[in-house]
Amino acid sequence: xxxxxxxxxxxxxxxxxxxxxxxxxxxxxxxxxxxxxxxxxxxxxxxxxxxxxxxxxxxxxxxxxxxxxxxxxxxxxxxxxxxxxxxxxxxxxxxxxxxxxxxxxxxxxxxxxxxxxxxxxxxxxxxxxxxxxxxxxxxxxxxxxxxxxxxxxxxxxxxxxxxxxxxxxxxxxxxxxxxxxxxxxxxxxxxxxxxxxxxxxxxxxxxxxxxxxxxxxxxxxxxxxxxxxxxxxxxxxxxxxxxxxxxxxxxxxxxxxxxxxxxxxxxxxxxxxxxxxxxxxxxxxxxxxxxxxxxxxxxxxxxxxxxxxxxxxxxxxxxxxxxxxxxxxxxxxxxxxxxxxxxxxxxxxxxxxxxxxxxxxxxxxxxxxxxxxxxxxxxxxxxxxxxxxxxxxxxxxxxxxxxxxxxxxxxxxxxxxxxxxxxxxxxxxxxxxxxxxxxxxxxxxxxxxxxxxxxxxxx
Ligand code: F0G
Numbered sequence: 170x171x172x173x174x175x176x177x178x179x180x181x182x183x184x185x186x187x188x189x190x191x192x193x194x195x196x197x198x199x200x201x202x203x204x205x206x207x208x209x210x211x212x213x214x215x216x217x218x219x220x221x222x223x224x225x226x227x228x229x230x231x232x233x234x235x236x237x238x239x240x241x242x243x244x245x246x247x248x249x250x251x252x253x254x255x256x257x258x259x260x261x262x263x264x265x266x267x268x269x270x271x272x273x274x275x276x277x278x279x280x281x282x283x284x285x286x287x288x289x290x291x292x293x294x295x296x297x298x299x300x301x302x303x304x305x306x307x308x309x310x311x312x313x314x315x316x317x318x319x320x321x322x323x324x325x326x327x328x329x330x331x332x333x334x335x336x337x338x339x340x341x342x343x344x345x346x347x348x349x350x351x352x353x354x355x356x357x358x359x360x361x362x363x364x365x366x367x368x369x370x371x372x373x374x375x376x377x378x379x380x381x382x383x384x385x386x387x388x389x390x391x392x393x394x395x396x397x398x399x400x401x402x403x404x405x406x407x408x409x410x411x412x413x414x415x416x417x418x419x420x421x422x423x424x425x426x427x428x429x430x431x432x433x434x435x436x437x438x439x440x441x442x443x444x445x446x447x448x449x450x451x452x453x454x455x456x457x458x459x460x461x462x463x464x465x466x467x468x469x470x471x472x473x474x475x476x477x478x479x480x481x482x483x484x485x486x487x488x489x490x491x492x493x494x495x496x497x498x499x500x501x502x503x504x505x506x507x508x509x510x511x512x513x514x515x516x517x518x519x520x521x522x523x524x525x526x527x528x529x530x531x532x533x534x535x536x537x538x539x540x541x542x543x544x545x546x547x548x549x550x551x552x553x554x555x556x557x558x559x560x561x562x563x564x565x566x567x568x569x570x571x572x573x574x575x576x577x578x579x580x581x582x583x584x585x586x587x588x589x590x591x592x593x594x595x596x597x598x599x600x601x602x603x604x605x606x607x608x609x610x611x612x613x614x615x616x617x618x619x620x621x622x623x624x625x626x627x628x
Contacts, residue, residue, distance in 0.1 A: 172585065174487045176584070197212045202612070203625070204621070204624060205541055206218075213545060214544065217576040217577050217579075218547045221424060221577075223580075224581055224582060225430075226431065226475070230430070230431070230474045233470040237466035239466040242460055254476070257412065258415045258438055260421070260438035260439060264445075264448060265463070267434070267456055267464055268426060268433060268435040269422055269435045270435075271435055274299050275455070277299040278451060279444065280346035285303075286305065287305055288336055288337070290310065290351055291315070291351060291356040292356065292384075294617060296422070298616045298617050305346075306561075315357045318521070319508055320508070321509055325354070325357065326353055328350060333348075342378065347382050348374045349381075350370055352384070352385060353390055358573070359390075360511050361391045361398070363399050364399055368417055382418065383415065388423070388428055389428040390512030390513060392408075392411045392480070393489060395414075419440050422436070425476075429476045429479055431471045433464065437452075491583075496509075502592060502595065504599060513577055515578075516575050517536060517595070518572070520571060529553070529566070531608045531609075532572045533552035533572040533573055534608045536598070544590070549575050551575050552569055552573055555618070556569040557569065606627050607627045608626055609624065
């Protein structure tokens with residue numbers, strides 16, 4: 170019998186959840202315009218929409234919150250967080266932000282000009298949109314293995330170094346205000362990046378004098394993958410691996426709502442003093458004074474503790490064990506999933522599961538709807554709803570290679586029996602895939618469509 174390692178914590182406070190009946194779920198779907206972002210959380214039984222801000226804080230984090238210093242400037246909480254950020258990431262300058270996209274927004278506002286390019290292994294939706302909204306063109310240059318769900322490459326988040334060099338030569342380094350790397354690669358299956366690859370990417374960016382920023386949302390999970398899979402790292406701690414990784418970059422944007430296990434928070438770090446001064450001014454305009462950056466003092470304290478807890482080895486072993494468990498169970502019942510398991514989520518290959526539905530009719534959206542309809546489970550589509558766009562040169566729609574449905578596992582929140590229930594629910598859906606139809610938009614905004622779009626079934 171497959172099992173994941175026992176959770177290295179026990180439950181002290183519970184949050185009741187309930188499965189509403191089938192008719193109520195159907196009504197909820199209809200009212201939501203078949204967009205699960207519009208569901209009431211109360212109507213969701215198991216919420217795998219995101220691992221962002223949805224983790225369970227520890228007693229140490231809750232205790233730290235009571236120490237929060239709410240002074241407008243120079244709060245004690247700020248200095249406690251500064252100590253953690255300095256020790257773990259080691260950048261010369263840093264700013265707190267209310268979440269990751271605020272850090273991306275500031276960076277894009279300051280650096281991206283009309284017609285610029287920003288390469289990355291793969292951009293997540295908010296970095297993509299922040300760059301696009303400044304007239305920039307986010308470009309994904311991940312290795313080809315990332316697009317093959319069955320390929321067992323240990324670091325499928327790696328950048329394709331040849332593609333990166335060719336790309337820089339083609340568009341010109343002067344048109345690339347900064348280059349990125351996302352660890353782990355969320356849009357491509359939560360797959361890790363190797364230290365060797367980051368080192369090589371850093372070297373390439375440096376040789377063209379392109380500043381290198383890491384999208385650091387899942388830095389700790391990436392570090393644990395490096396420890397487990399990369400030669401020479403088995404005896405290093407996740408903290409040591411993290412320190413080495415960030416020593417290679419010129420800065421980072423980070424959503425602290427993931428590996429720092431807080432409900433809200435983010436970071437923007439850099440080495441360059443000039444950029445820091447400008448970023449500070451942007452922060453004051455948009456977020457708040459530089460010692461709180463859109464957060465309460467207590468949020469800074471929760472983050473200071475969470476940054477370390479996210480790096481604890483027994484926690485990471487259990488965390489990645491849960492993901493691997495769910496992945497393996499789904500594979501056992503014949504469901505196509507991205508292999509090997511990523512860090513924070515399992516990704517169902519809806520394109521392969523529902524081959525009769527074309528990109529333009531959103532097979533992944535159809536599967537998301539069925540997960541809720543069948544079992545009150547909320548996942549998220551990572552495919553044509555989220556990533557398709559109109560090519561600015563040709564005016565044609567560009568669709569992503571993979572139509573994925575992500576089931577993100579909130580940290581320290583669900584147990585093995587919840588995961589087993591998900592597998593049972595998927596099994597029921599698999600038995601009736603022929604009946605499942607595609608969807609079309611009845612409303613969609615220009616950017617970040619998935620959040621507020623509404624759909625109807627193509628019956
Ligand atoms: N970068 C990555 C890799 C992310 O996964 C996210 C958020 C962000 C940046 C933006 O951070 O939400 O704090 O503003 N991802 C969440 C998700 C929303 O569900 O994967 P944010």
